[in-house]
């Protein structure tokens with residue numbers, strides 16, 4: 001049987017390696033470890049998105065799947081900082097409230113609150129607060145590391161300089177033959193010249209969290225392994241990965257939005273983290289890919305990886 005060669009060790013590639021080895025597939029993971037969006041210190045797992053309050057297709061299932069995977073890793077002794085206690089979404093006005101009511105299926109788990117609990121420190125001007133019990137946050141880097149270690153896959157810390165469906169050449173010119181899956185995200189797509197949309201976003205790292213449970217509307221504030229984060233993806237989309245820092249005007253925008261959202265905003269910042277999301281990809285025909293997960297990598301990535309192993313890789317590799 002040919003080995004599986006995964007290029008990229010973010011949430012897509014790490015989850016793919018985890019599910020592939022579980023099925024007995026010989027797996028090699030090539031990861032440059034550069035500019036992974038999955039290194040995000042705290043990512044939301046939330047299926048109800050955007051200004052319209054739409055439910056992401058497959059989002060509820062995806063969230064449940066991700067939480068079950070986190071439980072599986074915990075049971076195996078891995079410590080991945082996360083929480084699954086739900087998410088608050090503040091609703092600005094009646095019009096938005098009516099729109100979200102319309103867009104949220106009745107059987108989707110949710111609760112409308114007059115106001116959030118006091119410890120969330122929301123400003124008083126919010127019209128309502130939507131509580132979504134199926135939601136939470138996860139430390140992206142710890143999640144991926146646990147998946148890679150638990151998989152037992154052979155991990156090669158190099159950049160793949162040539163990627164075709166059945167062969168990868170590494171930067172030291174070693175060639176690996178097998179069935180290749182590209183999971184390279186924004187950085188990998190830029191390196192390989194694959195088209196798509198790249199959106200940079202930054203998180204301010206806070207010494208203390210603004211709220212014990214994640215809050216998300218335009219910006220998001222959530223606990224993290226240490227303290228909390230405050231962030232958003234607001235830079236203009238680009239056609240390449242450009243992971244450099246937080247422009248002053250973006251910092252001001254973020255702080256202004258945070259002040260409008262929260263009553264207390266103690267600026268005990270301990271740093272900033274910037275990453276790039278990749279979406280809307282045009283990928284080469286014939287190459288297997290699990291990438292361009294946009295802002296839903298942790299919501300959908302693990303389930304998509306499991307599905308790809310079961311539906312595509314097992315039949316292909318057992319041929």
Ligand SMILES: Cc1cc2nc3c(=O)[nH]c(=O)nc-3n(C[C@H](O)[C@H](O)[C@H](O)COP(=O)(O)OP(=O)(O)OC[C@H]3O[C@@H](n4cnc5c(N)ncnc54)[C@H](O)[C@@H]3O)c2cc1C
Pocket residue numbers: 007008009010011012013030031032033034035036037038039040042043044045158159160161183184185186187188189191199200201202203231232233274275276277290291292293294295296297298299300
């Ligand atoms: C600010 C910000 C906030 C976010 N918030 C959330 C959130 O709340 N919830 C959520 O679900 N998602 C969120 N996301 C999106 C999420 O981070 C991404 O969807 C996800 O991490 C993408 O994972 P990936 O595995 O596809 O790619 P990546 O995580 O980018 O990983 C790709 C890996 O492949 C490696 N690589 C690339 N090319 C090569 C090569 N040629 N050879 C070897 N290795 C290579 C890279 O070095 C990298 O390690 C956020 C993103 C940002 C930037």
